[in-house]
Amino acid sequence: MRNYDHPNLFNFRDLGGYATADGRVTRWRRLFRSDSLSRIDPADAASFTALGVRTVIDLRRPREVERDGRVHAFHGLTYHHLHPVHAEWEEATDAAETSDARWLANRYLDLAEHGRAAITAAVEVIADADNAPVVVHCVAGKDRTGVVSAVTLGALGVPDDVIAEDYALTQGATERSMQFLRRLNPEVAKMPTRWLASPAETMQLFLADLRERHGSVRAYLALPDATYARLEEHLLERPA
Numbered sequence: 459m460r461n462y463d464h465p466n467l468f469n470f471r472d473l474g475g476y477a478t479a480d481g482r483v484t485r486w487r488r489l490f491r492s493d494s495l496s497r498i499d500p501a502d503a504a505s506f507t508a509l510g511v512r513t514v515i516d517l518r519r520p521r522e523v524e525r526d527g528r529v530h531a532f533h534g535l536t537y538h539h540l541h542p543v544h545a546e547w548e549e550a551t552d553a554a555e556t557s558d559a560r561w562l563a564n565r566y567l568d569l570a571e572h573g574r575a576a577i578t579a580a581v582e583v584i585a586d587a588d589n590a591p592v593v594v595h596c597v598a599g600k601d602r603t604g605v606v607s608a609v610t611l612g613a614l615g616v617p618d619d620v621i622a623e624d625y626a627l628t629q630g631a632t633e634r635s636m637q638f639l640r641r642l643n644p645e646v647a648k649m650p651t652r653w654l655a656s657p658a659e660t661m662q663l664f665l666a667d668l669r670e671r672h673g674s675v676r677a678y679l680a681l682p683d684a685t686y687a688r689l690e691e692h693l694l695e696r697p698a
Contacts (some may be wrong), residue, residue, distance in 0.1 A: 542573020612675035
């Protein structure tokens with residue numbers, strides 16, 4: 459993992475440097491994941507634009523975009539709003555589930571199934587080298603962003619345990635992010651604790667669920683072979 463200095467972003471990181479099962483590694487500075495880019499202000503702008511980002515994929519609900527705004531229209535930046543349809547977490551019927559990891563994995567499986575069209579569209583955008591560098595984000599950069607990051611890395615052949623470790627890195631950003639959000643909206647403090655968790659086990663369970671239903675991450679995405687070839691060509695390299 460390589461961190462970047464964005465004072466108003468708390469969960470921004472590069473998905474480069476992860477080894478695949480065949481010995482290749484994901485390239486640096488091609489694909490980033492983040493919490494909400496609507497918070498970028500002059501304190502962030504220089505470090506953000508220095509990355510040369512060409513494309514932003516915003517996974518937030520329309521009401522979240524309306525509430526918080528979208529990333530600034532930096533010169534040369536293309537913006538995609540790809541909202542995965544998914545149930546409100548307040549409506550979950552498995553409240554008696556005692557494992558936070560299992561409960562969260564259930565939410566992600568619902569997101570993957572009902573939001574499949576938007577998730578697949580996001581991976582298609584990522585697969586086009588002309589769009590790179592790409593930043594994928596939602597509000598906290600944990601759940602929707604975590605799922606899109608996971609299926610992208612999974613399609614590239616990054617092992618589940620490595621994907622889960624990347625997902626779990628969000629935990630270190632959660633408290634700083636929540637402090638910021640509580641200042642803006644005290645109601646955030648009432649959010650259930652399990653909603654904020656990001657144990658590695660969650661992602662391992664989710665990926666196992668996805669394979670049980672679809673056979674593989676690529677079968678879930680159901681993209682043409684040519685798309686996977688493009689994804690590999692610009693996001694993977696042989697280590698020096």
